Amino acid sequence: MSAVTQEQVLAALRQVQDPDRKTDIVTLGMISGLAVREGHVGFTLEVDPERGPKLEPLRKAAERAVERIPGVLSVTAVMTAEAKRGAQRAAPHVHGQAQAGHGGGKALVPGVKTIVAVASGKGGVGKSTVAANLALAFAANGLRVGLLDADIYGPSMPRMLGISGRPSSRDGRVLEPMENYGIKAMSMGFLVPEDTPMIWRGPMVMSAIQQMLRDVAWGELDVLVVDLPPGTGDAQLTMAQQVPLSGAVIVSTPQDIALLDARKGLNMFRKVDVPVLGIVENMSYFLCPHCGERSEIFSHGGARREAEKLGTDFLGEIPLDIAIRETSDAGRPIVIAEPEGAHAKLFRAIAERLWAKLAGGTRKAAPRIVIQ
Numbered sequence: 001m002s003a004v005t006q007e008q009v010l011a012a013l014r015q016v017q018d019p020d021r022k023t024d025i026v027t028l029g030m031i032s033g034l035a036v037r038e039g040h041v042g043f044t045l046e047v048d049p050e051r052g053p054k055l056e057p058l059r060k061a062a063e064r065a066v067e068r069i070p071g072v073l074s075v076t077a078v079m080t081a082e083a084k085r086g087a088q089r090a091a092p093h094v095h096g097q098a099q100a101g102h103g104g105g106k107a108l109v110p111g112v113k114t115i116v117a118v119a120s121g122k123g124g125v126g127k128s129t130v131a132a133n134l135a136l137a138f139a140a141n142g143l144r145v146g147l148l149d150a151d152i153y154g155p156s157m158p159r160m161l162g163i164s165g166r167p168s169s170r171d172g173r174v175l176e177p178m179e180n181y182g183i184k185a186m187s188m189g190f191l192v193p194e195d196t197p198m199i200w201r202g203p204m205v206m207s208a209i210q211q212m213l214r215d216v217a218w219g220e221l222d223v224l225v226v227d228l229p230p231g232t233g234d235a236q237l238t239m240a241q242q243v244p245l246s247g248a249v250i251v252s253t254p255q256d257i258a259l260l261d262a263r264k265g266l267n268m269f270r271k272v273d274v275p276v277l278g279i280v281e282n283m284s285y286f287l288c289p290h291c292g293e294r295s296e297i298f299s300h301g302g303a304r305r306e307a308e309k310l311g312t313d314f315l316g317e318i319p320l321d322i323a324i325r326e327t328s329d330a331g332r333p334i335v336i337a338e339p340e341g342a343h344a345k346l347f348r349a350i351a352e353r354l355w356a357k358l359a360g361g362t363r364k365a366a367p368r369i370v371i372q
Contacts, residue, residue, distance in 0.1 A: 004071045006036050009043070012065045018058065020051070025062065035204055039073035041066050042207030047079060055079065076207045076214075078242065109213050112146070112221045114246040114358050116277070117239055119269070121261025123230040126282040127251040129328045130318065130347075131227035132160045134249070136335040137344070137351035139182045143222040146177065148212060149187030150239065151229040152205045158189040162331025166190055167216075175216045181336050184219070186212050206242075213243065223358070236265075240272040246358055247277035249315065254281055254302035262303070266310060277357055278313035279303045280350065283320040313357075316350045318343070 013031055014024045025031060025045065033044040045062055047055050059079045066075045109115065118131035128151070135147040149157035158164065161183075167175040167190055177184035188208060218224065223246075228236055239245060248269045252262035266276050281303030286295045297320060307314035318324070327337040335344045 002071065004036055004039055004041065004069055006034055008069050009034060009036060009041055009066055012069055013043075013062055016058070016062050016065050025058070035207060037204045039071055040076075040204060040207065041072055041074070042076040042078075042204065042210070045077055045079045074211065076211050078210060109218055109224060109243075111219055112224045114222065115224045115226060115243060116354065116358070117226045117228050117236075117245055117248040117269075117274075118251060119228045119236060119248055119265050120230045120251045121263065121265035125230075125251055125253045126318075127230065128156045128160065128227050129324060129333070130249075130251045130280055130282055131225055132157065132328065133324075133333045133335045133344075133347045134351055134354075135183055135225040136181055136333055137347040138223050138225065138355065140335060140339065140344075140348055141351055141355065143355065144220060145182070146184040146186075146218050146221045146224040148224060148226045149185070149189065150209050150212070150226050152188050152208055153229060155187045155189030157185055157187045157227065159331060160328050160333060161185055163190070170217075173215060177216050177218060181333075184221070186216050188212070209239065210242065223355070231265075236268060237272070240269060240274050245274045247275040247354075249277050249354065250279045251282050252279060252303050252306070253283045254296070254299040259302050259306045263306065263310065266312065276310075276312045277354055278315035279307045280315045280318060282318045284317035286320045289322070313353075315353060316346055318346060 010026055010031070014026045016025050017023060018025055018028055018030070021028060030046050031043055032046055033042070035042045043062075045055075045059050047058075056079070059077050063075045063077045066072055066077075118127060118134065120127040128149075132147065135145050139145040147157060147161070149155045158178075161178075161180050163178045163180050163185060165178070167178055167186070169175050175186070177186050178190055179185065226239060228239060248266075250262050250266050252259055262279065266279070269276050281301075283298050284296075284303075285300050286297050287293075288295070303317075304314045321343060323338065323341075324334050324343055327334045330337075334341065335347050338344055
């Protein structure tokens, strides 16, 4: 079977008419960001802000038209409402649960009360380990929790959560999340073999993240923890611009070079009006298990000082400990493996502090992005 082309997709979309203007959506210039990769198609449907809420059937019709093309495996159409030139851009309109607050947008994930992104400015700081233990700590504190592994290029949650196999689907469209240790999870690692490289450009990464949010039956959750890839690229911008994030947690190690990158990540979220809930200092110090001597391998206290300098909360210190590494590699993170241990209590304290901030009004609706 021949590969699906952009020309085929555009031809299919020309069969879809705007109900008010009686012209096809391609001729009207409503299609942008079209990406076609190995049978997976993603595009944006741009509409007027005042018409956005009533054009959900048009978005669905566009998806159905493309789905009929032989060889198409998946379709993601995201509807955005673009304000007039010089004005603010309205929050992206995607189908889902209504969200309170300014903007009047829609949440991408129906039933999910809060979405917390765990991010880092650079790799190698233990962000995924923190994200997994933080999600499990929320659950240990009595909340309904989901964990989305948004690191498309290097998904690690299947191994960390001890989950194998592929997700099922009741209707052939919406996936059932995988579950273990009382939390729901979704990752690209469930969909492709562990050693398969994901050689995708930015639009396909964004499409995959949107689908794992929108086309997964997450159900009713108090909090969805999203493990972002390191840096400030496509995945982070997709989450910040198209998802009503309740806030972001920055993970850093104490040394200056890591804090420099952490500062970039924090400033990115602030630029797109996503609240930064605080900074976690991972690998903060090392306690020798034999002699008890403390060694500050990566320095110490840098994240606390950086948090004070940047005017955000310091959430806590996580030590460099072989038990945290071994339990994560074994698929039983420390919060599960040693629930009454000191490390688990640290994660639960951070989770408790975060939930107090989220429940106390830190939540915001989908961010507004000012076009200057």
